[in-house]
Amino acid sequence: MRHRRRLPQLDAARPFLTDGGLETTLIFHRGLDLPCFAAFALLGDEAGREELRAYFAPYLALARERGVGFVVDTATWRANPDWAHRLGYSPDDLDAANRSAVALAEEIRAAGEAQGTPIVIDGVIGPRGDGYDPGALMSSDEAERYHARQVATFADSAVDMITAVTMTNADEAIGIARAARGHDLPAVISFTLETDGRLPDGQPLPDAIARVDAETSGSVAYFMINCAHPSHFADVVDADGAWRGRIGGLRANASAKSHAELDEADELDEGDPDALGVEHRALRPRLGAVAVLGGCCGTDCRHVEAIAQAWMD
Numbered sequence: 001m002r003h004r005r006r007l008p009q010l011d012a013a014r015p016f017l018t019d020g021g022l023e024t025t026l027i028f029h030r031g032l033d034l035p036c037f038a039a040f041a042l043l044g045d046e047a048g049r050e051e052l053r054a055y056f057a058p059y060l061a062l063a064r065e066r067g068v069g070f071v072v073d074t075a076t077w078r079a080n081p082d083w084a085h086r087l088g089y090s091p092d093d094l095d096a097a098n099r100s101a102v103a104l105a106e107e108i109r110a111a112g113e114a115q116g117t118p119i120v121i122d123g124v125i126g127p128r129g130d131g132y133d134p135g136a137l138m139s140s141d142e143a144e145r146y147h148a149r150q151v152a153t154f155a156d157s158a159v160d161m162i163t164a165v166t167m168t169n170a171d172e173a174i175g176i177a178r179a180a181r182g183h184d185l186p187a188v189i190s191f192t193l194e195t196d197g198r199l200p201d202g203q204p205l206p207d208a209i210a211r212v213d214a215e216t217s218g219s220v221a222y223f224m225i226n227c228a229h230p231s232h233f234a235d236v237v238d239a240d241g242a243w244r245g246r247i248g249g250l251r252a253n254a255s256a257k258s259h260a261e262l263d264e265a266d267e268l269d270e271g272d273p274d275a276l277g278v279e280h281r282a283l284r285p286r287l288g289a290v291a292v293l294g295g296c297c298g299t300d301c302r303h304v305e306a307i308a309q310a311w312m313d
Contacts, residue, residue, distance in 0.1 A: 007161055007186055007221055008118055009069060009291040010248070014312050016069040016120065018251065019059045020295030020304050023077070026051065028268040029300065036086055038078035043100040052104060058301040060112045066308055069118035071292055072108050074101035077126035077165055080150055095153050098123075102157040122188075123154035123162040125176055131166035131192060131227060132259035134201045140215065143175025151176065155183035163188040166227050168200040170208045177216045190224035190251065195258045197236035205236050209243040222248025222289070227296045229256040229271075230279040237286045248291045250283070252276065252307075254298030262297060273303040277310030284311055 009016040023039055026032045030051060034041065042048030052075055063070040076098055078084075084094040102123065109119035128146055129135035138146060147164075154162050162185055164176040173189045180187035189212055191199055198204055203211075209223050223246050225233055230252050237244060254271035255262060262269070280293070293311055295303045 005160070007120065009071065009120060010221070012069060012291065014068050015291050015293045016071050016118075017059065017063045017066070017304060017308055018071040018073060018122075018292055018294035019056060020299035020301065021254070021297045022055065022073070022075065024268055024297050025055060025300050030055075036078055036083055038083060038087055039075040040079040040097045040101060041087060043075065043097055043104065049104055053108065056108055059304065060108070060117060062301060062305055062308065064112070064115055064117045066312065068308075068312075069120065070112060071120045071122050071294075072105045072112075073122045073124045073163070074098070074105050074159070076101045076124045076150070080126060080128060080147065082128055083126075091149070095149070098150060098153045099157060102154070102159055106158050120160045121158055123157070123159040125150055125162055125164045127166055127168055127172060129168070131168070132200060132263060134168040137169055137201065138172055138175065140171045140174035140178070143172040144178045145175075147176045148179050151179040151183060151185065155185045159185070161186040161188060161221065163190055163224070165190045166192045168192060170199070170203060170211045173208070173212050174215045177212060177220050181216065181219045186221045187219065188222055188224060188249065189220050190226045190249065192226060193228040193233050193236075195232050197233045200259070205233065206239060206241055206243040209246050213246070220246075222246060222291065224249035224251060224292070226251035227253055227259075229253045230276070230283060231256050234279070234283065237283060244286065245289045247287055248289050249293070250280065250287070250290060251294045251296045252280070252299070253296050254303055268298055270298050270300075271303075273306040276303055277306030280307045281310040
C-alpha cells in the first residue's frame with residue numbers, strides 16, 4: 001500500500017476545477033451512444049479513449065488559464081457489478097475497465113502537469129442503482145461489500161482519492177467510505193439532492209453528512225453536492241452548523257428541473273451558464289470550505305468557466 005499524501009485541493013489558495021457533465025456532453029454534444037450512461041465502455045478502443053481525451057482538453061486549458069489545479073475523474077460512474085452485468089462485462093472485464101480508466105487519467109495528468117497544472121486523479125464510484133432514485137436500499141455493511149472490489153482496484157492504482165458520486169442515501173455512502181478507509185484511500189462523498197434540498201430517500205442534507213461522519217469516525221475528506229441545481233439547495237445551506245464546513249465541492253446541474261423532469265426530457269437543458277455562475281457566487285459566503293468546482297448534467301466547459309469566474313474573481 002503506497003503512502004497517500006494530503007489532498008492538495010484542501011490546501012490551495014483557490015478551488016481546483018473539475019469537469020462538467022461527462023455523459024450528457026458525450027451523448028448530446030458528441031452524438032455518442034452510451035448504453036446505461038456508461039462512459040467506461042469507451043475505454044475499450046482507441047477511438048473511445050480519444051473521445052475522452054478530447055472531452056477533458058478544454059477543462060485542462062481552463063484550469064491552466066486560471067492558474068489553478070484540476071481534479072481529473074475516471075470515467076467509471078457506472079463501472080460497478082450491477083451496471084456492468086447489464087452491459088455484458090464479466091468481473092475481470094470490469095476490473096480491467098477500471099484500471100484502464102486510471103491509466104487514461106494518468107496520461108491526462110502527465111500532459112497537464114507538463115504544462116504546469118497540478119492534477120489530482122479521482123477514482124469515481126457511482127451508486128449501485130440509479131443516480132436519481134435510491135431504489136432498493138442497502139445497509140452500510142452490504143454497501144461496503146458491494147463496492148469493495150472497485151475500491152480495492154483503485155487502491156492498487158495511481159488514484160489519489162475516490163469520490164462516491166450521486167449518492168442517494170447515507171448507508172451506501174458510509175459503506176464506500178469504510179471500504180476506502182480500509183485501504184488508506186482518501187474518500188469524498190457527493191450527495192445528490194431533490195428540488196426540496198433533501199436526498200432522494202428524504203433525509204435532510206445536514207443529517208446525512210452528520211450521520212456519515214458519525215459512522216465513519218470522520219474519515220471522509222470532505223463532502224460534495226452534485227446533480228442538483230443551486231436553487232434546490234440554496235436555502236439548505238442557509239442553516240448554520242459544523243456540517244456546512246464539511247462541504248468541499250459543488251458540481252451543479254445546468255437545469256433547475258427536477259430529476260423526474262430531466263429523466264423524461266428528450267432534449268438537453270443547458271440552462272444559462274452566466275446565470276449559473278451568479279447563483280454560485282451567491283453561495284460562496286456560506287460555503288467557504290469549497291475546494292473543488294465543476295458541473296454535472298447539462299454543463300460543459302462554458303458553465304464551469306462561468307462558475308470559476310463568478311466564484312474566484
